[in-house]
Amino acid sequence: MRVPITRGYRFELVKLLSQWRIRLLVAVCWLAPGLFVAAVAQQSTLPTDTLFGRWMHATAWAGPLVVLGFAGSWALPLLVSVVAGDVFAAEDRLGTWRHLLVAVRSPRRIFAAKALAALTVIVALVAGLTASSCVGGLLAVGDHPLVGLDGHQLSSGDAAGKVLLAWACALLPTLALAAIGLLGSVVLGRSPMGLLLPAVVAVAMQLAQALPLPVAVRLALPGYAFTSWNGLFTAPGQLNELFIALAVALIWTAAATFLAYLLFVRRDFTNAHDDGLGRRALGLGLAPLVALLAVTCGIVALAAPSAGSGITQAKVQRATATAFAHLYRLQTAQLHRPAVTEAGLRTTAACDRSGGQVDPTGPGNDWRCVITWxxxxxxxxxxxxxxxxVTSDGRIEADGDGPKEVNGYFLVHTRNGDAPNPLWQFDGNVELLTSSPKG
Known part of the structure; x- marks a missing residue:
């Protein structure tokens, strides 16, 4: 009689949670982010080089987004490696496949139980990171409005909803890495590379994202949703990239999981020397993923055409002028001056690179904008x-260069205490897929 999947799932979940390293990860994910957010919120200096880091003194909802930025780059790939990258390889190291097969009598049920158990633990870890960072921010700073990436203010309720939605969006690329971890654990067996595969893939994607790649290639990477949630924090939302990135992550999750399943159920468990190693690992594990990347690049290029990096002069000017107008209104209110509207300001921006000596397209730290209102x-x-x-993923980091009365460093009094002039430094976001009149 075969063991039902539910019983196998409970058994595999207990096995995972009985490991000291998994218990340690659960404890860290449910405690460390909250302590970090609370500690940073009490410091005089903030991680202003991190997206939303400059607002950690102003609202509780900036802290979870700072944690999300770090988690998407480093924490989540490492967590996935420890959980999904070892779920099958552990049986190879311990030599327990025969005992498990005798008890369950179905490789398909074993795969399903192990995959579901790993999924449960990963979701619990992501939930812990989310809940802990939110609670830490609420206790340390309080529930206040958040300034979005185009300078407009989100109410505390709207900010809370979008923070939770951003973390939910980050779960999909996490599952894509988990599926790659399952594949590595099946194909590479007891080799430590199976455990490291999700982290290696994540590092490779980070290096790729730092390059001025075409938009289609950037969006076809399964980890781009770790970045594209930025579009949730503009008005109107810049959601084209996010939807495509989430769809790509789902495709990668399904493809890598299915490939791992096929290889697992076809494995010869009667052969004591068959532990998943061998030359077939390259052809059966890597080649289909490379093919999938090529196919998704083609599909994205056809579905959402955009030339080059997607960063053009017109887009940078539009995003910078919009953010400045919103923040000028905020500064006006903080300085108790007569209220103004964005329409009344008629804000425009003239931007170039290296004083006009470089073509004003693409990422670079040599952009200069003159704002007029x-x-x-x-x-x-x-x-x-x-x-x-302007970074390759469309983030704008603007640093005021005069006049000092407008965008210099000085403190303004807010209801939450003194804060730096909001026009001194600010972040913006270029929507890479949006067409513009000038390209």
Whole structure:
């Protein structure tokens, strides 16, 4: 009589949770982010080079996004490696496959039980990171509005919902890495490379994302949803990249899991020397994923055409002017000046690279923008200069370069205490797939 999947699932889940390293990871994920957010919120200096890091003194909802940025780059790939990358390989090291097959009598049920148990643990770890960072921020800072990536303010309730949605979106690329971990654990057996495969893939994707790749290639990588959640924090939302990235992550999850399943059920468990190693690992494990990357690149290129890096002068100017106008209104309110509207300001931006000596497209830290706006009742426009870094994923990091009365460093009084001038430094976001009149 075969053991039902539910019983096998419970057995595999107990096996995972009985390991000291899994218990340690659960404890760390449910405690460390909250302690980190609370500690950083009490410091005088903030991680301003991290997205939303400059707002950690202002609202509880900035901390979870800072943790999410770090988790997507490092923590989640490592967690997935420890859980999914070892779930099958552990049986090879211990030599327990025969005992398990005698008890369960179905390789298919064993695969399903192990995959579901690994999924449960990974979801619990992600839930812990989310809950802990949110609670830490609420206790240390409080429930206040959050400034989005285009400078507009999100109410505390809206910010909370989008923070949770951003973490939910990050779960899909995490599952894609988990599926790759399952595949590595099946194909590579007791080799330590199976355990390291999700982390290695994540590092390779980070290196690729740092390069000025075409948009289609960038979106075809299964980890791009770790970045594309940024579009949730603009108005209107920049969701085209996010939807494509989530679809790609789902495709990679399904393909890698199915491939791992096929290889597992076809394995000769009667051969004591068949532990998944051998030259077949390259052909059966790596080649289909390379083919999948090529196919997804083609599909994305056809479904969402965009030339080059997707970063153009018109897009940078539009994003910078929009963020400046929203933040100018915020500064006006904080300084208790007469209220203004974005329409009344008529803000425009003129941006170039290296003083006009470089084609104003693509990422780089040599962007410079001159912002112009008009106050009601005045004839002379105001101007401000920003030195900017535009990253390959479309993030804008703007640093005020005068006049100091507008975008210099000084403190303004808010209801949450003194805070730096919001126009001194700010972040923006370029939607890579959006067409513009000038390209």
């Amino acid at each position: 008009h106050l009601p009742g005045t004839t002379a426009p105001g101007t401000a200069i920003y030195q900017m870094n």
